[in-house]
Structures are given as structure tokens and as C-alpha cells.
Amino acid sequence: MTAYEIAKNEYAALGVDTESAIEKLKNITVSVHCWQGDDVTGFDSKEALSGGIQTTGNYPGKATTPEQLMADIDKAFSLIPGKKKLNLHASYAIFEDGEFADRDALKPSHFSKWVEFAKARNMGIDFNPTLFSHPMVKDNLTLSSPDENVRKFWIEHCRRCVEISEYFANETGIPCVMNIWIPDGYKDIPADRLAPRKRFKESLDAILDMPYDKSKVYVTLESKVFGIGLEAYTVGSAEFALSYADYKGITPLMDNGHYHPTEMVSDKISSMLLFHDKIALHITRPMRWDSDHVVLFDDETKEIAKEIVRNDALDRVFIATDYFDASINRISAWITGVRNVKKALLFALLEPNAKMQALQEENAMTELMVLQEEMKTAPFGAVWNEYLRRENTSVSYIDEIKKYEKEVLVNR
Ligand code: RNT
Ligand code: ZN
Numbered sequence: 001m002t003a004y005e006i007a008k009n010e011y012a013a014l015g016v017d018t019e020s021a022i023e024k025l026k027n028i029t030v031s032v033h034c035w036q037g038d039d040v041t042g043f044d045s046k047e048a049l050s051g052g053i054q055t056t057g058n059y060p061g062k063a064t065t066p067e068q069l070m071a072d073i074d075k076a077f078s079l080i081p082g083k084k085k086l087n088l089h090a091s092y093a094i095f096e097d098g099e100f101a102d103r104d105a106l107k108p109s110h111f112s113k114w115v116e117f118a119k120a121r122n123m124g125i126d127f128n129p130t131l132f133s134h135p136m137v138k139d140n141l142t143l144s145s146p147d148e149n150v151r152k153f154w155i156e157h158c159r160r161c162v163e164i165s166e167y168f169a170n171e172t173g174i175p176c177v178m179n180i181w182i183p184d185g186y187k188d189i190p191a192d193r194l195a196p197r198k199r200f201k202e203s204l205d206a207i208l209d210m211p212y213d214k215s216k217v218y219v220t221l222e223s224k225v226f227g228i229g230l231e232a233y234t235v236g237s238a239e240f241a242l243s244y245a246d247y248k249g250i251t252p253l254m255d256n257g258h259y260h261p262t263e264m265v266s267d268k269i270s271s272m273l274l275f276h277d278k279i280a281l282h283i284t285r286p287m288r289w290d291s292d293h294v295v296l297f298d299d300e301t302k303e304i305a306k307e308i309v310r311n312d313a314l315d316r317v318f319i320a321t322d323y324f325d326a327s328i329n330r331i332s333a334w335i336t337g338v339r340n341v342k343k344a345l346l347f348a349l350l351e352p353n354a355k356m357q358a359l360q361e362e363n364a365m366t367e368l369m370v371l372q373e374e375m376k377t378a379p380f381g382a383v384w385n386e387y388l389r390r391e392n393t394s395v396s397y398i399d400e401i402k403k404y405e406k407e408v409l410v411n412r
Contacts, residue, residue, distance in 0.1 A: 007382035014352050014375070018383050021349035024314070025387060030341050031085040031126045031177065031320035034092060036334045037072045038063045039326045042091025042130065044103070051132025051183030052140075052227020053292070057327025061409025066094045068412065070117055075404050076334040077121070081391035082342055085174070086123050087320055088114060090161055091130040103134060104156040108167035115171045124174025126320065129154075129161040131182045143203035144184045144196035144235045151203050154182075158207040162217060169216035177280060177318045179253055180204070181222040185230030196235045201244060208248055218318065220253040220280040221245050225260060227290070245276070255282035255322055256300065257290035266303035273313050282322035283341050292323040295337035297344060305344035310353050329409075332401045346384055351375055 008018045035042075039055040039062060049055060063069040069092075077084055090103060093110040101110060118125050131142040131154055138145055142154040158180060165176040184196065208219060223241030224234050238259070245252040252272060256265040265281070272279045283301065285293040295301055308317050321341060325333045352371070359368040385395050394400070 003379070003382040004386040007379035007386075010379055011350060011383070014378065015355055016350050016352050018350065018386075021346060022383070022387050022390065024349050025342065025346045026082060026391075028314060028319070028342070028345055029083040029085050029124075030338055031087045031318065032073075032077070032080070032334065032338055033087045033320065033322050033324075034069065034073065035089055036321075036324050036337075037069045037076075037330055039330075040089075040133075040324055042089060042133070043095070044091050044093050044100075044130075045133055047133045047135065049133050050137060050140075052185065052230040053132070053183070053290075054228055055292075055324045055326040057325060059326055059328055059330065061405060061412050062326070062330065064412070066092075066113060071408070072331055072334075073117075075400075075408075076331045076338075079335045079393060079397045079400060080338045080342075081388055081393040084123060084338070085126055086114070086118055087126040087128070089128045089130045090157070090164070091133065103130065103136070104153050104160065106157070106160045106164060108164050111164055111167070115168065118168075118172055124172045124176065125168040126177040126179070126318075127161060127165045127168060128179050128181070129158045131157070131180075137183070140186070140230060141184045141196070141235075142182050144182065144200040146195070146199070151199065155203050155206045159210050162207065162210060162212050162219070165217045166212055169213070175216050175218060177218045177220055177251075177320070179220045179222055179280065179282075179320075180207075181224070181253075182236050183224075183227055183230065184235040185227060186233040187229050188232050190233045193233060197240055200235050200240070204244060204248070208250065218251050218278060218280075220251040220318070222253040222255055222258070222280075222282065224255070224258040224290075251278045251280050251318070252276060253280035253282060253318075255284060255290075256304065257282075257284040257286035257292060257322075261286070261288070264300060264303070266300060266307050269304065269307040269313075269317075270311055273311050273316060278316050278318065279313075280318040280320065282320055283337075284321070284323045285337075292325070294323055294325050294328075294333045295321060295340045297340045297347075301340060301344045302347055305341070305348040306351065309345065309348035309351075310357070329401055329405055331404065331409075332398070335397055335401075343384055346387060347380055350378065350380060350383060 165178040168176040223238040
């Protein structure tokens with residue numbers, strides 16, 4: 001018997017069908033952020049990364065051109081099993097022949113190379129307006145700025161992005177999730193917390209009142225608790241984003257780095273699912289702050305996956321990754337993090353959920369604890385390896401990474 005067959009029998013004895021878990025995992029799409037490849041730099045601006053987010057590290061071989069980034073994405077994706085979507089930021093527009101368009105003048109044609117890339121790989125594309133690393137971010141404010149010209153610029157940028165998102169959906173045949181996140185906030189105690197939020201609301205209204213096909217473009221709104229240099233006040237707080245999403249009928253997005261350290265996104269998912277058709281996630285790993293470390297196969301990642309699976313919500317949650325580590329091989333960072341999201345989903349699919357729920361309903365909490373602990377050492381690794389084998393992806397990838405680093409990255 002192979003290790004997988006033994007594991008299959010062990011899981012069967014616990015009432016879990018490994019075959020159906022593997023089948024379900026095959027159909028789960030994870031939207032992979034392009035910005036791990038170049039430390040959130042993009043191609044359209046010479047500005048340093050701003051907006052209260054930060055990459056640290058200087059590992060050699062960062063992609064600096066569209067060709068390099070695409071090659072690196074290909075390398076990473078070849079070592080990530082299962083379905084993927086490409087998550088782009090507007091700052092990754094590709095200009096040809098000396099052409100340039102500012103963010104308020106972006107057009108679908110500036111993304112045609114990405115469409116070609118995605119189509120050739122049978123992938124959909126998700127999108128993000130880029131409201132940072134740009135001179136029109138004035139005093140750390142964009143859509144909530146008191147300066148009308150600043151607001152107008154960013155409103156137009158977001159409207160362009162809705163149009164580009166619709167273009168992605170039309171071209172790929174796969175709906176596009178367009179996530180709005182603004183960095184706006186204050187470093188120190190503001191005197192007026194209301195006015196910026198009111199302006200943000202009005203700006204969002206001005207963006208979303210444009211006509212677009214809601215079956216093709218899912219607009220999401222991402223909240224945040226604080227940013228670097230924006231510690232005292234964030235305009236797009238959790239309450240703002242959730243209330244706005246409800247008011248306008250768009251989709252709320254939770255990034256698990258955007259809450260107080262003991263607040264868990266895993267605990268929020270069930271409530272959100274009760275009141276929303278769809279929800280969206282940015283899966284990341286905050287360490288002491290919103291540090292965007294590479295996602296590991298850790299407790300909170302597993303707990304988030306369990307909540308999606310247990311609540312039968314695999315088709316209602318847009319799952320995306322969002323982290324950026326410049327201190328290690330960036331391609332390995334991509335693979336490790338996205339694999340861990342998929343690993344956590346498989347781990348969740350291999351739980352005897354019905355049985356556990358029944359134990360809770362009967363208040364058999366002793367039995368529940370024992371079973372939950374038992375599942376932690378069930379032969380998960382053998383099932384994961386079997387899934388990788390069926391997806392033609394190797395278990396180990398460090399040799400491949402090192403080879404690519406030697407042959408490609410260090411020569412840049
Ligand atoms: C920032 C948000 C946001 C960004 C990306 C680059 O804290 O998490 O999602 O990370 O848009
Ligand atoms: Zn995020």
C-alpha cells in the first residue's frame with residue numbers, strides 16, 4: 001500500500017473521504033497577487049512605495065520589467081498546484097513605444113499584454129486601482145482629500161479601473177474582482193474624523209454610480225485599522241468599509257493583517273456570510289503589525305480555511321493572497337504562501353465537519369476537543385503529496401528555485 005492509500009483508509013475510518021476532498025480542492029481558485037514579484041513597485045512611477053505599507057529586504061533578482069515579472073510569475077505558477085487567477089494592480093500598466101498615461105487616463109489597451117498572458121494560461125484577472133506611490137497622493141490622502149482636484153483625479157482613476165476590470169472579464173470570460181483600498185489617514189490625533197469619511201463615501205458613490213456589468217465586475221472594499229505613519233486614524237476603517245459595502249451592495253474585503261492583533265478574521269467569516277452573498281479575503285501573515293509576511297501553514301490560516309469549508313462557502317468567498325517579502329527569494333515566497341493557502345483548504349476539507357458540528361450541538365465538548373486534537377495528527381501530508389502528484393507538481397521546490405536564481409535572477 002502506498003502512503004496515500006494508508007492515509008485514505010485512516011481518514012475513511014474517521015468518516016472522511018480523501019478523494020472528494022482532493023476533487024474539491026482542484027476546483028478552488030486562489031487569486032495570486034502580482035506584487036510579490038517586485039516589492040509592490042509597478043511600472044508606471046518612479047515614486048517610492050507609499051501609503052503606509054512597506055517591503056523590507058533587498059534579495060537579489062527582483063523583476064523590473066513586464067517581461068521579467070511575467071517570467072517569474074510563470075516560474076512560480078509552475079510550482080503552485082491547482083487553479084490560479086492573476087491579481088494585478090493598476091500600477092502594472094504596460095506602456096509601449098514611449099507612450100505614457102497617468103493613472104486618471106489608463107485604458108484597457110495598457111493592459112492588453114496582461115490579457116494575452118492570462119488568456120494563454122487560461123486564467124482570469126483580478127484588479128486593483130493603485131491609490132499610493134503617486135504624486136497625487138497629497139498629505140497621505142486620496143479619495144478623502146479636502147482638495148477637490150485630488151479627489152477628482154482618484155475618482156477618475158477608479159472609474160478607469162472599473163472599465164479595465166470589465167475588459168478583463170470580457171476578454172478572459174471570467175468575472176473580475178476589483179478591490180478598492182485607500183491608504184488615507186492621519187499620523188496623529190485628528191480633530192475631525194467625520195469629514196474625511198464623508199468625502200470618501202461621496203467619492204465612492206461617484207465611482208460606483210458609473211454603469212458597469214455587476215455580473216462581470218465584483219467591486220470589493222478593503223478596510224484597514226492603521227498604516228505606517230498613519231497610526232492614529234484610518235479613513236477606511238472596518239466599520240466604514242462594512243457599512244459602505246452594505247449600503248451600496250458591493251462586496252466587503254477582509255485582510256487578516258488589518259485588525260487588532262487578537263482580532264481574528266476566522267471568527268468574522270460566519271457573520272459576514274450570513275449577511276452577504278459574497279465576501280472577499282486577502283490572506284496574509286501579520287507579525288506584530290500588518291507586516292505582510294509570507295503565509296504559513298499556521299493556525300489562523302487553517303482556521304480561515306475551515307470557516308470557508310465548514311460553512312459551505314467555497315463559491316462565495318473570493319480568496320486572494322496579499323503579502324510581500326523582499327528579504328528572501330521572491331518566487332519561493334510566492335510559492336510557499338499560495339501553497340499554504342491551498343494546503344489549509346485541503347486540511348479543512350479533510351475534517352469530519354458534520355460529526356464535529358453534531359458534537360457541538362449535543363454539547364459534547366469533551367469529545368469535540370479530543371477529535372479536534374486527533375485531526376491535527378491525521379496523515380495529512382500523504383494526502384497533500386498525492387494532490388501535488390495528481391497536479392504534476394513536485395513536493396519539494398527549493399532546487400528548482402535555486403536553479404532559476406542562479407540561471408536567471410542573479411544575472412539581472
Ligand atoms: C494594504 C492593503 C492592500 C495592499 C495591496 C498592495 O495594507 O493590504 O491590499 O497590500 O493593494
Ligand atoms: Zn490587502
